[in-house]
Amino acid sequence: MKISIENVSKFYKKNSPALRDISLEINQGMFGLLGPNGAGKTTLMRIIATIIQPTEGVVKIGNYRTDNLKEKWHILASLGYLPQELSLYGNLTPYEFLDFMGAIKGFRKRPNQIKELLEMVGLSNAAHQLIKTFSGGMKRRLGIAQALINNPSLLIVDEPTVGLDPEERTRFRNMLVDMASDRTVILSSHIVEDIAQTCYHVAILHQGKLLYKGTVSGLVQQANNKVWEYTSSNTHTPLHSSILVAKTRISDSNIKYRVLAEEQPMEGAYLVSPTIEDGYLWIIKKN
Ligand SMILES: Nc1ncnc2c1ncn2[C@@H]1O[C@H](COP(=O)(O)OP(=O)(O)O)[C@@H](O)[C@H]1O
Ligand SMILES: [Mg+2]
Incomplete structure (x- = not known):
């Protein structure tokens, strides 16, 4: 799944753009979006996920444009998104939660498919435990399972390592790398190491500007x-x-x-x- 971002700007308010004239191509594999808080990472991810529209510019996901209402449904069918703040339902089990999210998304899952998802994110043993008893890492992994319900070819993951301890952080990063073997995965972080450990290509955003796009080794240089x-x-x-x-x-x-x-x-x-x-x-x- 190829993503083309062409001259994208976003103004929430006049005179202070959250994104300024961003042009970027993203191909299959892991792609890192790196930048400090307020850089515009979430804004760019929300635009790619068709949740908000850019003020200027065009985004194409494969052959489809995000600003075309008819084409948007094709995009949503192949998109998985883990937002920065995902609300989970503490009194559900992950099994119930995935069943519910599948229904909302219009992908009614058979029980064995839910089991498969839980296995993919290493939560099989906790399938019938209440979500409110989960650690931060378990919650984040359930968030990924939720994003994978429609087996998307594009997975967008916004700052997923915040608040994870080192072991869970590593485990989560490895899981994303696995998932990128046959998908495009866009990972945002303000932590250099998250990107360095997982991505070959990286873009750096700062105050809405694209300061670097290229390989991680090129960034070192x-x-x-x-x-x-x-x-x-x-x-x-x-x-x-x-x-x-x-x-x-x-x-x-x-x-x-x-x-x-x-x-x-x-x-x-x-x-x-x-x-x-x-x-x-x-x-x-x-x-
Ligand atoms: N819904 C919004 N309304 C107004 N300003 C916003 C909104 N969302 C983000 N911003 C502003 O846009 C800029 C970029 O924010 P954001 O995309 O969340 O950056 P990041 O995810 O890199 O921290 C920030 O200055 C932020 O305050
Ligand atoms: Mg953000």
Whole structure:
């Protein structure tokens, strides 16, 4: 499933666009949408999911346009969406919840199909437990099961790792990667590691602007020859305010800085290899 986003802007209010002239192509596999809070990630995902319309521009999902009411139904038939805030029904079991969601979506599920969905997201053992007793990770996995009811070829997942502990976060990410083997999965996050661990392609949004589109390894390269380390024996070294400090490591006797700068930021600083985190910071800093 190919998605084309062409010159999309979204104004909730005049003069402050949530998205500014975004053009982007998304193909099969995992695609990461990375950006800080307020960047416009949810807005873009809601536009792709046909929940809201862009103020300007066109979005095509496969052969269908999201602004064409007749074509919208074709899109919805092949779309799964896990919103940032999904309400689950605490007094239902996941089995009952999926049966109910299937009915709402017009996909009446046979019992064995619901079992299959629960198995896919690793909730078979909890099929008849009340949802209100679930951990955050279990709830998020049930959210994915709900999004998979119509076996969609496009799965949109908005900040699903928020609030998960490291083990559940990893498990959830691996599950998405599995699901992307024969689908397009769009994953948004404000956490670089979520995207780095799962995606080959990534777009960076910041204040409604598209600052980067390309591969994750290309993002790392953005910070090539810009990352410096420096060890100071004086733990109170004042740093110039134009220097972006990516990391500091403090010990009893010294302080080690990792900074991003176009030129050597202080005497004794030496260049080191960038990480994806550095690439992200550098792109955000430049703009
Ligand atoms: N329904 C809305 N009405 C008005 N402004 C909104 C609405 N939804 C989002 N915004 C604004 O649009 C911008 C982008 O928000 P959002 O798409 O939620 O970003 P993100 O998901 O990256 O945090 C923010 O400034 C936000 O306040
Ligand atoms: Mg959001």
